[in-house]
Amino acid sequence: MPELPEVEALARFLGERTVGRTVVGADVGNIAALKTYDPPVTALVGATVRGWARHGKWLDMATFDDDGVDPHLLAHLSRGGWLRWYDEAPATAVRPRLGGSARGAVIALRVRLDDGSGFDLTEAGTTKRLAVHVVRSPDEVEQVRTLGVEPLSDAFTVEALGALLAARNQQVKGLLRDQSAIAGIGNAYSDEILHVARFSPYRLTRSFTPAETTALHAAVVGTLTAAVAASAGRPAKELKDAKRAGMRVHGRTGEPCPVCGDTVREVSFADRSMQYCPTCQTGGQVLADRRLSRLLK
Structure with missing residues (x-):
């Protein structure tokens, strides 16, 4: 997408x-x-x-x-x-x-x-x-x-992200993908952002400390800014391949993590899947199922 x-x-x-x-x-x-x-x-x-x-x-x-x-x-x-x-x-x-x-x-x-x-x-x-x-x-x-805040706009501050994290207790990946909260992030870039920030996709939003909120904000802005720069000037027909080539974990199940070398893992859902690195994001735990896996700090 x-x-x-x-x-x-x-x-x-x-x-x-x-x-x-x-x-x-x-x-x-x-x-x-x-x-x-x-x-x-x-x-x-x-x-x-x-x-x-x-x-x-x-x-x-x-x-x-x-x-x-x-x-x-x-x-x-x-x-x-x-x-x-x-x-x-x-x-x-x-x-x-x-x-x-x-x-x-x-x-x-x-x-x-x-x-x-x-x-x-x-x-x-x-x-x-x-x-x-x-x-x-x-x-x-x-x-x-009804779109939420644009993540590359001046309105997307650390304080604004903190308010979204505190609004209700939910999985952080779900918040990042919620278009009424933050506009423009989908399944792929939420995987990338959480890998950069080193957070589990199942992490509860109200558990974030101020320092962790700052780190997540930096990961959102940095990941999207780099992706926009990598896409700039490319013909429309090249954008899909450029997106895939730039992914660190999304769509790379079974490949080595580019940061630590651990194997990138996947959790599958009915209509999508998410990818993550256990060493970088979940303290080594493999997330078998969203209903059975424990949320990690």
């Missing part, structure tokens, strides 16, 4: 190529991905791109038009979604469909621009969660309106 660094890189990549261009086509390929109807997706046609932004893990294309609608195209790529850029977009029509295919990526939306370029929003896999919204303001989308 694309997270803050990759979505930020996509927003910058698209901003460099599309600002000032006029949308000449917006073809829906997967009707189920389109979550809004007013304004219609056709409101994008004839509008001029004025900029791209990121809200957590949401992409936002802002436009202006002569009708005063000034529609925004918002997209949440979810687990299997991605953006495919074309210097020369295909001229062939996108055939609408209700569902998806287990094989390959399905085109949810194709946007074509007046210089011949364009992009597809696509989704692979059998679970279809990609969400496309055409709205007058990003705040019309509840998931955007």
Whole structure:
């Protein structure tokens, strides 16, 4: 799933190529991905791109038009979604469909621009969660309106993190992934942050001392800043591989920890898994199951 660094890189990549261009086509390929109807997706046609932004893990294309609608195209790529850029977009029509295919990526939306370029929003896999919204303001989308603090903003201070940790007693990995608390961090970067900070993913949030809160804050900011820097300037097609290559523990079950050499371990859930280093994070204990493993200090 694309997270803050990759979505930020996509927003910058698209901003460099599309600002000032006029949308000449917006073809829906997967009707189920389109979550809004007013304004219609056709409101994008004839509008001029004025900029791209990121809200957590949401992409936002802002436009202006002569009708005063000034529609925004918002997209949440979810687990299997991605953006495919074309210097020369295909001229062939996108055939609408209700569902998806287990094989390959399905085109949810194709946007074509007046210089011949364009992009597809696509989704692979059998679970279809990609969400496309055409709205007058990003705040019309509840998931955007209710996002928590941006972790690379000035508002994300040690004190702000401390307040989130103290708000309710929960596993720290769950807090890091909670978009209503901290925007933009998902499963992969929460694994990376906790490995850098050397905390168990099962650590209870109210058990953090002031010094540990400072260490976790530094790990969040440092990990995301480095990932954004590593993604900057890369073409959209390279971002997924760059993300995987930069991971220390996430997705590296069975490999040696780059810090201590211990074997990276995994805990599996119904729809995801997490990776960690026992030596660095859990005092050597292997976490067999989230319901059975004890929380570690």
